[in-house]
Amino acid sequence: MARRPPRSSYRRGPAAPKPYEFVPFPDRVIRQEVPGHHILRPDLLTGILTFHLHTVTPLFVSSGQVALSEDLGLKPGGVVQAHYRIRGQLAIPASSLKGTVRSIAEAVSASCLGVTRASRRDLPDAFRRPCTRRAACPACTLFGMGGNEAYLGQVRFEDALLQEGGTMLYRLPSLYRPRPGAPVYRDRSRRYKGRKFYKHGRPRQADKGGESEVIRPDSLLLGRVVFTNLTAEQLGLLFYALGLEGRFLLKLGGGKPACLGSLLVEPVRLVLRNEQAAFLGDAHDAQAETIWEGDTLTAEVRRYITEARQNGYILSQQAEALERVLRFDPNDLEECPTGAY
Numbered sequence: 053m054a055r056r057p058p059r060s061s062y063r064r065g066p067a068a069p070k071p072y073e074f075v076p077f078p079d080r081v082i083r084q085e086v087p088g089h090h091i092l093r094p095d096l097l098t099g100i101l102t103f104h105l106h107t108v109t110p111l112f113v114s115s116g117q118v119a120l121s122e123d124l125g126l127k128p129g130g131v132v133q134a135h136y137r138i139r140g141q142l143a144i145p146a147s148s149l150k151g152t153v154r155s156i157a158e159a160v161s162a163s164c165l166g167v168t169r170a171s172r173r174d175l176p177d178a179f180r181r182p183c184t185r186r187a188a189c190p191a192c193t194l195f196g197m198g199g200n201e202a203y204l205g206q207v208r209f210e211d212a213l214l215q216e217g218g219t220m221l222y223r224l225p226s227l228y229r230p231r232p233g234a235p236v237y238r239d240r241s242r243r244y245k246g247r248k249f250y251k252h253g254r255p256r257q258a259d260k261g262g263e264s265e266v267i268r269p270d271s272l273l274l275g276r277v278v279f280t281n282l283t284a285e286q287l288g289l290l291f292y293a294l295g296l297e298g299r300f301l302l303k304l305g306g307g308k309p310a311c312l313g314s315l316l317v318e319p320v321r322l323v324l325r326n327e328q329a330a331f332l333g334d335a336h337d338a339q340a341e342t343i344w345e346g347d348t349l350t351a352e353v354r355r356y357i358t359e360a361r362q363n364g365y366i367l368s369q370q371a372e373a374l375e376r377v378l379r380f381d382p383n384d385l386e387e388c389p390t391g392a393y
């Protein structure tokens with residue numbers, strides 16, 4: 053007699069294709085001493101990038117609170133999970149942006165595993181040793197590290213505030229994996245396969261269940277990242293991980309397996325401090341800063357990314373794998389699962 057599937061999965065029907073892929077680990081981690089941020093070094097790059105985030109699919113960053121839908125200016129009569137706000141304004145918190153950009157920067161550079169629940173024993177040799185201030189990988193240098201070696205990192209994100217668009221109600225599917233605890237992260241020899249990234253796709257609302265307040269597609273948010281004492285290749289890695297080349301979209305917030313949170317990022321303005329000019333003369337002197345906008349900004353951003361690619365700071369094999377997972381082709385999108393996957 054044919055074995056029947058376990059009752060639970062029988063009832064749930066067949067699993068949908070998995071909505072994620074892995075970016076393989078690099079074979080080594082490079083580490084060097086961090087430059088610090090107390091003294092601005094004239095030989096390194098310090099400045100601010102302003103950028104736009106366009107929502108391509110609904111975006112949901114939970115405030116952790118429920119609200120009455122009419123109090124949010126939405127169709128009355130519902131108790132809903134409210135979207136994150138800062139001082140009353142709809143926003144993406146700096147920590148979410150940093151986490152998303154860091155995970156990409158980690159994956160495409162010779163970096164350690166910053167945030168993981170994986171046991172170090174099962175990781176490739178290069179990843180077992182934690183980073184320190186004296187020996188920090190590219191991601192820990194840029195984004196910081198915790199523990200005894202607490203370090204803020206050379207980049208600081210600000211909350212990104214909504215500029216155009218608004219919110220709507222959305223029923224997030226309550227997704228479940230077919231076999232909880234299955235070793236999907238590991239290969240046959242129980243080694244971890246790489247870093248997991250959710251693919252973009254066509255979101256589909258659940259038929260029933262609670263509603264959430266999400267930022268609707270075609271909305272626009274404005275973000276800023278302040279960076280201190282970066283090399284050109286580190287700035288290139290930061291720009292790459294923000295998705296500024298347009299080769300891939302970011303994926304941020306809740307409902308990632310349900311295809312929420314696809315964000316197109318575009319540079320708006322780059323200000324680089326000229327530390328020597330600022331040191332020698334009036335800090336308000338126009339010579340103390342160089343500003344890029346428009347087409348010259350696009351070219352400048354690409355120049356840094358190209359430099360980081362050409363000298364191997366951005367790893368080509370990992371970058372190609374990441375771009376395959378995170379590419380967004382509106383004509384070739386899979387539907388996201390609403391049940392088991």
Ligand SMILES: [Zn+2]
Pocket residue numbers: 163164165166182183188189190191192193
């Ligand atoms: Zn590290």
